[in-house]
Amino acid sequence: MTSPLANTVQVKSGTALNLQDAHSARVRIFRTTATIVHRRDEVEHERRCRAGLADINSMELLDVLLDLPHEIAVPRSSLTPAVLRVLQRAPANVVQIDSASVTRLASPAVTPVLAVVYASKWRDGLERASEFASYIPRMFVVPEAPSNSEEVLAEASWYGVGVAVGPRAAPTMVLEPEPLADWQPTTGWWWFCEQVYRHTVDQV
Template sequence: MRIFNTDATIVHTTHEGEHVRRQAIGLGHVNSLALLDVLMDLPVGTPVPISSVDTPNLRVLRKAPGGVVRVAGSAVTRLLMPVVTPVLAVVYASGWRDGLADASEFASYLPRMFVVDELPGNSDEALAEASWYGIGVAVGPPSAPAIVLEPEPLPDWQPTAAWWRFCERVYGFHVHGESVAHV
């Protein structure tokens, strides 16, 4: 997929129940950062008194597409949940510096690595730099690279509205091949 102005493979898992629910009601990916931010504060499937939601957030919820929330009586219930969970971004780079830069774009969202044809001449120093940033490295042709440095998990990672929007855009690409160039 094309994202952050680079081509990347986003390895992800899919929550099949949420995928089937969305397909049944015709709901694709949700791109509104404001809406996802409000939804982050609501539990999934549990009615919340409307009186506990402030007016600006309630306005955002009332504009949500069908299938995102249910407003019934004096309660609002969040129905939407992330449908994919990205677990690794793989960037295919023509050069070492490009690989480091492009893989770094994913630092806030998930572990990442890049694939290059060959290591640079100063391979120990180059791998130490990639390790410093937590970026994994694989070497060889894109069809069968060998991992020479494992990507590191994100330390103290917490989901954010921006992460959820990233997930939604990955889902949009996964289901419909939609462009997700601007996150």
């Protein structure tokens, strides 16, 4: 679904909360439930739908795929036997393998851009939102500010976690989430993308 946050939270273009054209999915992961705002690669999504390919859930396979360029043939002779064995076990339409080369066909079908946790208490919201620290910017929404709001906002700011206060339908942003510093794609990040994608397909 289209992200409701894009309509309920005032955001500025170019910030961590530029949510225009984004979608959201309710995801249960890391022992918590969060709304993951994401953008979908429509080309890859349609390719997977045509091929009957859902999420890729093998960390071993994703680790190998991450080292291969997308849609560029790589000589088989440049890959180790162990890597070739992993690729040969891959689901159909993830890679194309012939006698001379290997080509990675798959890429992340969604790119998560923000994790939003809804909580009744600040401490719970901060701890649950922090579970996503290695993957995407994160924030939590609580119904009201505590009496020591300056102190808790300072703590949230230290961890780079954004905060919004008020009803779910129209929270007021009081602290923007920080973008991830020196971010690089990792196997764990691609696995996270696949988990989000699985939930988006389930919720269609």
